[in-house]
Amino acid sequence: MNRTPAAPTPRDDLALCHRLADAADEITVHRYQATDLRVTSKPDATPVTDADQSVEQTLRARIEAERPGDAVHGEEYADTGTGPRRWIIDPIDGTKNFLRGVPTWATLISLSVDGEVTAAVVSAPLLGRRWWAGQGLGAFTRTTLPGTPDAPRQIHTSRIADLADASLSYSSLTGWRQLGLLAGFLQLHDTTWRQRAFGDFWSYMLLAEGAVDIAAEPEVALHDLAAVSLIVTEAGGTFTDLHGTPGPDGGSAVATNTLLHTPVLDALHSHR
Template sequence: MGDDGDLGFAHRLADLAWEVAMRHVASGDRTAAEKEDGSPVTPADLRVEGELRALVARERPADAFDGEEYAGRDGGPLRWVVDPVDGTGSLLAGEPEWSTLIALARGRDVRLGVVSAPALGRRWWASHGGGAWTAAFTGPPGGRGTPVPLRVSSADRLGRARVGIWPPPQRIGARERASAAGLAAGAEETVPDLDWTGRGTAEPPPPKPSTGSGTCHGGLLVAAGLLDAFLLVGAGPWDIAALVPIVREAGGAFSDLAGQDRFDTGSALFSNGRVHGEALDAVRPAP
């Protein structure tokens, strides 16, 4: 739980992201451009990533950096994997469920993860062997409340599990819909409750599984014991990496849909560990 070394530096990065993002929110700027994939990008996304890149370059010049908005910077074996604003649509809508995701990886091994949610006043973090934690956070410097440990749920069968899936079926491809539909068919409850085969409609768009829960991401719901499993598809490595140690240190499990320990294949399955095998069988792509 301590803040020495790499984890301490990760918290400093999160503090900086907090300051930059909240200055943007206070300005009232709601401008956005559209990226090639159709998703929005705001000045906050660009400024946060730019500031974090600069701090890593100054204080950790040997480390590589991989962010969502700019080309990656090569370096040594350690790589910072960052999503400057996860939930840009929520930020633009004035909703609080957006965050900065920060991970440090050596190859495929994610050594630590920090999720900072300024508008929710909360932070989550974990490092190898240090447990998974959350705390209220009112902003730097020194605004962190008493850390509370995170623990996954005890459900031991997929048929008794509450699972989250994101994005909705109309926004993903046929292969991913098949995985989502397989998981939904085997679970007791699915959030959001949709026809995951994609044959139905989704107007208006459904809320994310984390909406109203005080978190920003379904993986955090697994770590907190509020979901038994969470499937995320069509995602970048920066959407996944920071959640891996948080879920694992809370007692849970992570893999991609092929069962590999990889955060760079576009999809992620997080679970409490007890239902992971069944969930993986349900989502595993056909050969």
């Protein structure tokens, strides 16, 4: 008698995220600072390398083999598939860093089921770090450098409750100006204890670990945010868009340790 295969569990999906990240790391580490790295410009004038394209092609093929029928949304190629299960891929988050020889970049992989991110991995091989989370399973990290302990450890956001004691991480000022929120952002900047433009995935992973307390970006895409949003929330943080709507698909991001979320949103909109 034929039986329908059992649906994958969240742990099964998270395990696949790790295998996909392993495959991505092999490609990106090999192509990083390669003398024959090919770089072109996309229609929006942002750069794309042959490594971005190779990673996404490889991961799409593996997803098709292991989860046939699942949809895929990636940065470099058109969406494929339909249905409630959708993989979201950013092959290299921080492509400008990658092509300039700055080692702060990562592959972001996540699965969304019925519109909610349920499994996520962020892998930054040149930093020797990987982070992951499963819905209801917590958030974790480990060191991946050779010769270092690789036991996973659970991570949690900070308990800082006052903006005057908080550390803020961001990407740039440009988008804030374009949205008319620069004055509010500068007020937040000047109110906090410490400010650094770590940028991209790195801001959110530092937040999830409790090393910074606030991360915000005014203009950003789903593939940039899906994986990091789950890791932040499973670490105890809050992740919304600039209007306070939860989730990674609002086109902007405000992530905090939860205690600071309302004061941060108030500061950002204080000059509107």
